[in-house]
Ligand SMILES: NC(=O)C1=CN([C@@H]2O[C@H](COP(=O)(O)OP(=O)(O)OC[C@H]3O[C@@H](n4cnc5c(N)ncnc54)[C@H](OP(=O)(O)O)[C@@H]3O)[C@@H](O)[C@H]2O)C=CC1
């Protein structure tokens with residue numbers, strides 16, 4: 001008899017064979033994430049038979065040279081290691097197409113090339129276009145795909161597009177991009193990628209909440225005191241990232257997308273079903289219910305921005321943010337942000353959500369912690385002790401993916417002394433294997449036409465509405481809130497600690 005717990009309990013469409021065209025194929029994302037993800041899917045037997053990959057970029061390269069560059073990186077980063085024989089088979093499916101993004105002829109040639117591939121395979125002409133270019137080219141690529149007729153598929157086939165981040169830099173640019181996308185592809189064929197949604201523990205959030213009867217009855221303002229989301233990175237601006245980052249900052253780079261997406265999974269109501277729109281309808285309501293920090297005073301009270309100064313991370317001396325490669329020495333871009341968010345719904349009224357994200361913090365770790373209210377202290381006097389905050393549920397997004405629940409226990413012995421203890425579930429231990437990379441799941445979902453783990457148009461725009469007020473207060477108000485400072489390798493500015501202290505809370509130690 002089959003084990004019911006092992007079956008796929010949610011019926012999803014199967015990923016279908018297609019040709020994946022990657023725009024920006026000589027770039028970092030393709031080499032470090034996309035091709036290794038496709039390779040790992042092939043190794044695990046998950047990649048549909050007959051998938052072909054066409055790399056589109058402007059440098060002159062023969063197929064073999066392109067493949068050699070991909071192989072070099074795959075050897076370094078592939079989750080499942082690099083097997084020469086498996087790679088040898090996989091790489092046969094990859095070819096290179098040289099063209100400028102802005103050159104209409106290049107898309108005509110691409111169209112002919114794709115028809116040829118279909119004929120060679122004797123297969124269906126499904127096409128998955130992955131836009132992994134700088135955002136300045138998103139419009140050109142979409143418009144040129146349309147002009148070449150590549151946005152429409154032949155009968156019984158599909159043409160889909162995955163659009164990388166950043167999806168706009170503010171509400172106006174996101175709306176513009178959404179308009180270009182909707183002029184070229186149907187919404188059902190549009191996949192706005194947010195790789196945090198493909199992380200295993202993020203996918204498990206709905207299961208944790210709605211497939212376990214012990215959590216959902218407590219998941220509201222009667223029992224929950226506060227929720228924290230921390231995304232810490234020890235890296236700074238390596239690999240020439242400073243140029244991009246200094247135009248974006250922590251709020252746009254991570255909060256507008258990844259962290260608001262995580263938060264909406266934590267705060268959403270149960271969806272009526274697990275369809276893409278069923279889930280996204282509920283997520284967008286959370287973002288729409290965020291109390292708006294729409295004046296400089298509200299921003300100063302609820303948001304802390306910061307930059308790191310020179311310090312030590314992992315024992316190595318690192319420069320301050322303004323001394324980083326390609327960063328303006330007088331930059332007013334934040335490399336750290338902490339926010340107090342209020343979700344004005346029946347369920348969450350009065351419960352603060354604290355979010356913090358920073359570069360050059362002591363380590364790389366992302367987690368969500370749900371802090372439950374303490375019981376009345378009439379029986380056990382826990383006041384001031386480490387057992388005072390009794391129950392905390394911690395969802396570790398990365399690394400060491402897992403979930404732990406902190407409870408309070410009696411210390412064995414003759415006296416009644418209490419101490420916090422932890423029940424811990426680790427993916428690697430319980431399931432005996434590591435989790436796939438987020439891009440693996442997301443690529444398969446796009447091949448299956450399942451947009452559940454991709455952001456919908458309205459989610460992106462609602463998130464920008466919230467973020468724009470803060471950016472406006474920081475960069476356009478007459479008396480902008482201060483830029484706090486902290487030493488690289490520490491846990492952020494003291495102002496971020498004060499933000500929680502005002503509410504009688506403290507950041508959880510990671
Ligand atoms: N790198 C990462 O880890 C992540 C990246 N992203 C996003 O993915 C996108 C790509 O990032 P990344 O790979 O780092 O960027 P890179 O700068 O490394 O790569 C850019 C790619 O675009 C190509 N290109 C640039 N201009 C043209 C042109 N005019 N015509 C044709 N091709 C051109 C380059 O080709 P050529 O080499 O031939 O010039 C290269 O293949 C960005 O939107 C980024 O925000 C998102 C998450 C993570």
Ligand SMILES: O=C1O[C@H](COP(=O)(O)O)[C@@H](O)[C@H](O)[C@H]1O
Nearest residue numbers: 165195196233253254258366398
């Ligand atoms: O999108 C981005 O994500 C990375 C962090 O991704 P992770 O999967 O390694 O947690 C971040 O470093 C980068 O600044 C941002 O653009």
